[in-house]
Amino acid sequence: MAQSKKKDSAPPTVQYFAAVLRLLRERAGFTQDELGALMNYTGSAVSAVETCAKPPTDEFIDAAEKALDAGGLLRSAIKYLRLERYPVYFQGFVQLEQEAVAVSSYCTQVIDGLLQTKDYARALLKSNYPPFEPEELEQLVEARMDRKALLTRKPMALIHTILEEAALRRRIGGAEVMRAQLRHLIECAQLPNVTIQVMSLTHAEHAGLRGPFTVLETADQTALVYMESNGKSTLTTKPEEVGELSRRYAMIRTQALGPKESVSFIEQLMGDL
Structure with a gap:
C-alpha cells in the first residue's frame, strides 16, 4: 500500500520512466537483481526506481541504457526528469534560462542559484520551512547544480549578476562554506561570459530597493522578466513591464561597484571570514 501511494504521488515523468524500465527489463528476461548486477547496482535499487x-x-539511467541496450529510449528521458526535480512554479523559467543567450539577475538576500556551490545551496535549502525531506532536499540541490551548465554552454550565454553586499555577508552554512562560496564567485568572474557586480551597503538609496528580478533574452531576441517570492513566481513578456524593469536593471548596474572593484571587494570579504 505504501509503495502504491508513493508511485501515485510521483511526478508523471518518473512514473513513465519506471514503467518503461520495467517493460524493457521484463522483455530482456532479467530479474531486478540480474539487471542490477549488470548495472553495478543492487536489485533493491532497481526496485526503488520501478516503484x-x-x-x-543520471548515472542510473546511463547504466540501465547500456545494460538493456535501450537505443536511447531511457537516456532521452534525462532532460524531462531533470526538469521535474524543480518546484512546479520554477520549471517554466529554468527551461527558458537554459536556452537563453543572456541572463541578467539582481539578487538581494542570497547569491544567484547559477553561481552557488553545492554546500551553499544545501545549507540554504535546509533553511526552508516547513523543511524538505532529506531525499527531496538532495534532489533540489542536484537540480540547482544542473543549472550551472549554462555557465560553460556552447554557444556561449552572457551572464550578468548584481549581488547586494548583504547577500555576501550572510554566512549561510557557516564561515567555511561561505569562504568557499566567495572563492567560487571570484572564479566565476574570471569566465569570459560572466560579469559580477556588488551593490555596496554604502549606496543606501538605489534603484533596486523594490526587490530582486531576472531579465532573460532568448535566441529569437525576445526579452522577458522573472520574479519570485515565497514560492510564487511571475514570468512576463509584456513589453511595457519588460522595458521598465530592463531600464531599472540598467540603472542598478550603474549604481553598483564595477566588475573589477566587485571582485576586489569579494576577495576582501573572503579574507575577513
Whole structure:
C-alpha cells in the first residue's frame, strides 16, 4: 500500500520512466537483481526506481541504457526528469534560462542559484520551512547544480549578476562554506561570459530597493522578466513591464561597484571570514 501511494504521488515523468524500465527489463528476461548486477547496482535499487520510491539519477539511467541496450529510449528521458526535480512554479523559467543567450539577475538576500556551490545551496535549502525531506532536499540541490551548465554552454550565454553586499555577508552554512562560496564567485568572474557586480551597503538609496528580478533574452531576441517570492513566481513578456524593469536593471548596474572593484571587494570579504 505504501509503495502504491508513493508511485501515485510521483511526478508523471518518473512514473513513465519506471514503467518503461520495467517493460524493457521484463522483455530482456532479467530479474531486478540480474539487471542490477549488470548495472553495478543492487536489485533493491532497481526496485526503488520501478516503484517510484526513488527517482532515477543520471548515472542510473546511463547504466540501465547500456545494460538493456535501450537505443536511447531511457537516456532521452534525462532532460524531462531533470526538469521535474524543480518546484512546479520554477520549471517554466529554468527551461527558458537554459536556452537563453543572456541572463541578467539582481539578487538581494542570497547569491544567484547559477553561481552557488553545492554546500551553499544545501545549507540554504535546509533553511526552508516547513523543511524538505532529506531525499527531496538532495534532489533540489542536484537540480540547482544542473543549472550551472549554462555557465560553460556552447554557444556561449552572457551572464550578468548584481549581488547586494548583504547577500555576501550572510554566512549561510557557516564561515567555511561561505569562504568557499566567495572563492567560487571570484572564479566565476574570471569566465569570459560572466560579469559580477556588488551593490555596496554604502549606496543606501538605489534603484533596486523594490526587490530582486531576472531579465532573460532568448535566441529569437525576445526579452522577458522573472520574479519570485515565497514560492510564487511571475514570468512576463509584456513589453511595457519588460522595458521598465530592463531600464531599472540598467540603472542598478550603474549604481553598483564595477566588475573589477566587485571582485576586489569579494576577495576582501573572503579574507575577513
